[in-house]
Amino acid sequence: MPTPRPGRPVRGSTTGLPIMAAMDLFGRRWALRVLWELRAGPLGARALLAQCEGMSSSVLYQRLRELTASGIIAPSTDGYELTRLGAALSQALQPLNEWANTWAEEQDDQNPAKA
Amino acid sequence: MPTPRPGRPVRGSTTGLPIMAAMDLFGRRWALRVLWELRAGPLGARALLAQCEGMSSSVLYQRLRELTASGIIAPSTDGYELTRLGAALSQALQPLNEWANTWAEEQDDQNPAKA
DNA sequence: CCTTGCGTTTCGTTATTCGAAACACTAGCA
DNA sequence: TGCTAGTGTTTCGAATAACGAAACGCAAGG
Numbered sequence: 001m002p003t004p005r006p007g008r009p010v011r012g013s014t015t016g017l018p019i020m021a022a023m024d025l026f027g028r029r030w031a032l033r034v035l036w037e038l039r040a041g042p043l044g045a046r047a048l049l050a051q052c053e054g055m056s057s058s059v060l061y062q063r064l065r066e067l068t069a070s071g072i073i074a075p076s077t078d079g080y081e082l083t084r085l086g087a088a089l090s091q092a093l094q095p096l097n098e099w100a101n102t103w104a105e106e107q108d109d110q111n112p113a114k115a
Numbered sequence: 116m117p118t119p120r121p122g123r124p125v126r127g128s129t130t131g132l133p134i135m136a137a138m139d140l141f142g143r144r145w146a147l148r149v150l151w152e153l154r155a156g157p158l159g160a161r162a163l164l165a166q167c168e169g170m171s172s173s174v175l176y177q178r179l180r181e182l183t184a185s186g187i188i189a190p191s192t193d194g195y196e197l198t199r200l201g202a203a204l205s206q207a208l209q210p211l212n213e214w215a216n217t218w219a220e221e222q223d224d225q226n227p228a229k230a
Numbered sequence: 231c232c233t234t235g236c237g238t239t240t241c242g243t244t245a246t247t248c249g250a251a252a253c254a255c256t257a258g259c260a
Numbered sequence: 261t262g263c264t265a266g267t268g269t270t271t272c273g274a275a276t277a278a279c280g281a282a283a284c285g286c287a288a289g290g
Contacts, residue, residue, distance in 0.1 A: 005222060006215060006218055006219035006222055007219055007222060007223070011144075011169060012145065012148055012167055012168060012169050012170065013168065014168070017215075018212075018215035018216050018218055018219040019151070019211070019212045019215045019216075020148075021215065021218075021219075022211060022212075022214075022215040022218070023147040023148050023151065026141070026142070026147065027141070027142065027143065027144050027145065027146060027147050027148070028142065028144070029126075029142045029143070030127070030142065031142060032138040032141065032142050033127055033135075033138050033142065036134070036138065052127055053127060053128065053129070054126060054127050055127065070218075071218075071221065071222070085217075085218060085221060088214055088217065089211075089214050089218075091210070091214075092210035092211050092213065092214035093210075093211065094210075095206070095207035095208075095209075095210055096134070096137060096204075096207050096208065096211070097133075097134045097137075098207065099137075099203055099204050099206075099207035100121060100132075100133035100134045100136065100137040101133050101134075102200075102203065103121050103133055103136075103137070103185075103186075103200060103204075104121035104122055104133040104136075106186065106200060107120060107121055107122060107186070108122065110186075
């Protein structure tokens, strides 16, 4: 399975729509998480493994290859870091983070913790 | 594997951080895509299958169960539809769509189509 | 009845991920 | 030199997730 790229057919869509490539790429386990962990600065492979408890190194390296091929991350002297494009993506994911917080509040409302 | 919920440990994180639950939930194949297809209005199961070429019905129903349990979608008379929470999520994903478009432009720059 | 269309489940096959170990390389140090 | 410890990375069998096609149940229409 090739790394999804905008403008090309991906799993689930032959239209080449960029969002389809993005959803194929990020709908893979740990892909979003790796981005999340890199948002604050470069990290080495073993540091990434430590932060993502339960991720196996084989998957980490597969994701690193995919994200690198996509131009979202790049190797640096300190490990891997977000490219300019990756930093923009990180910004674009900020609303998702905020949404997750409101999600959590609603779940709490349905199952309040004692008081 | 239980459906990830904010405030509870999920695959890859015991912190209960909402964003971790979100990344577990959406880092599953077709999860983002199903949301995308529902953004314009309710769709039935077979219509969803038709729009997501290549998705198998068994996975569709698993995703539908997960998204329903998460309060993001709900069954309606017309099939499945986004809840208020799901509509907010759809909004939160808009920047991702815009990012994907810039992503596509950058890829074009690296490999221009003739002119 | 019979067909058609829908929602849904089942099950054997294939693809992806896990998990742990190993390999390669570098730096520090006796 | 030789050892140790710390990286980055690959390998491979086992476990899990997804595919793919078929089937079941049900309601509506002819």
